[in-house]
Amino acid sequence: MATTDSGLRDMKVDELRARAREMEISGASSMKKDQLIAAIEKAGGGAGGRGRAAQGPGDLKGVVANAKQLHQEEERLVAELHTREREALKAAPVDPEVRRRVEDLIAQEEKAIKDMHAQIRALMKDAA
Numbered sequence: 001m002a003t004t005d006s007g008l009r010d011m012k013v014d015e016l017r018a019r020a021r022e023m024e025i026s027g028a029s030s031m032k033k034d035q036l037i038a039a040i041e042k043a044g045g046g047a048g049g050r051g052r053a054a055q056g057p058g059d060l061k062g063v064v065a066n067a068k069q070l071h072q073e074e075e076r077l078v079a080e081l082h083t084r085e086r087e088a089l090k091a092a093p094v095d096p097e098v099r100r101r102v103e104d105l106i107a108q109e110e111k112a113i114k115d116m117h118a119q120i121r122a123l124m125k126d127a128a
Helices: 006-010 013-022 033-042 060-091 096-127
Strands: none
Touching: 006 033, 013 033, 013 060, 060 096
16 A cells, blocks of 8 residues: 555545545445545545546536535634634633624634635536
């Protein structure tokens, strides 16, 4: 097996199965975690990889699948960042009004990112 992408190792089995389905890897529903990782890597879809989406120009279906994968990864990273921001905010001696405003901005950013990703995927899917 190739060197394992630590991003795949960090994913839950359900997340790996979802990625495998998006990459149209057959038999993913019955695979164990190590098998899923190996199949995804073999298909070229490591945590930062493009998988089948990178197969040639004009493959809009692949581009849509790749965009969805990248958006999910971005959303996961943003959620991790926001968790850290919230923890730092709780630990800091901050005025309650400032704390509330920061929390509101974090929530708005999370929603905006998800909404934009959904709009991009919908437009790309319609074009496919």
